[in-house]
Amino acid sequence: MAAEDDRVTVVVASRNRRDDLLASLPAHRAPVILVDNDSTDGSADAVAAACPEVRVIRLPRNVGAVARTVGVRAATTPFVAFADDDSWWAPGSLSEAATTLAGHPRLGLVCAKILVGPEERTDPVSELMAASPLPQDLTAPGEALLGFVACATMVRRSAFLAAGGFDRVVRFPGEEERLALDLAAAGWAMSYVKDIVVHHHPSPSRQPPSQRQYGIARAATLTALMRLPWRDAVGQIRHVAAQSPSHRSGVVQGLREAPAALRRRRPIPAEVAAMRRLLVRW
Structure with missing residues (x-):
């Protein structure tokens, strides 16, 4: 498939999702870097054989979301769109997101609307972003954010790397919060733009809810300790534990x-x- 915009690279981080990758990778309308988190199901070999145009980076161990940082470092385009092994950007959305970033120099990232499944229902997190209570930033489009969903986000590569990317402490899941706080601290705006769309067809191979809750709580605790004022950190940790x-x-x-x-x-x-x-409070 022809590249939609030469300013964009798509970075996919994955582990043991061979079938999902083989189904989703052909839908990407930009050069793709797949960073494989030490899969044991033959994902990297299968992608290399079926999708020779995809650059495959094989990691010797599972580093979680840090794999995305590896992919961003390997990219040479000014903008990088993230996708999961079960998601892809809708036609036209990569170009629209790149144009949005190019036209707003203070904008560090754009988060797209997520449509879930063949029925294309709007993800509840997208509905929350659309109703963001944060003051509108007049230098940026859409709704102001202080967080994002990685698989539906395009970042300005320079801003992402300057903020440290995804780190080795949090790893995965819940990796977005610390990065969003650091981008905001550095003066970058973040926006939700509803006309930019990502499709997500959740993989049948998913963590059980209890494991996901465990991971999110761990990440929230570590992020609180790294970045929040002590009073806020203690309140956050108590709230999550309850x-x-x-x-x-x-x-x-x-x-x-x-x-x-x-x-x-x-x-x-x-x-x-x-x-x-x-x-x-909201």
Whole structure:
């Protein structure tokens, strides 16, 4: 398939999702870098054989979302669109997102509307973003954000790398929060633009809900320790721990990993903390 916009590379990070990759990769309308997280199901070999135009980077171990950072470093285009092994950008959306970023120099990333499944229902997280209570940034289009969904996001490569990309402490899932806070702290705007669309057909090979809750709680704990003012960090950790036994277990694991987070502690500026508090109250 011809590239839709030569300013864009699509980065896909995956592990043990061979069939999903073989189904989704042909739908991408840009050069693709697949970063394989040490799959054991032959994903990398299968993609190399079936999709020779895809650049495959094979990692010797599973590094979670850091694989996306590896892909962004390998890209040479000014903008990088992320996709999961079960998602792809709708026709025209890669070009529209790139044009949006090119036309707004303060914009660090654009998050698209997610349509789920063959029925194309709007993902509830997209509905939340569309109703964002944050003040409108007059220098950026769409709705102002302080977070994003990686598989539906195009980033300005330079901003992403300057903010450190996805880190080795959080890894996956829940990797977006710390990066969003750091982008905001560096003065980058983030926007949800509803006319830019990503399709997501959830893979049948998914984590059970309890495992997902555990991972999100762990990530929230580590991000709080790395970036939030102490009062906000304590409140966040308590709130997450109270949600379910799985969340509580994730918080405990996050606290076990606290030394790594605290070595990287850099509290966000007051104005970013105030934006986050507004979202929490909302």
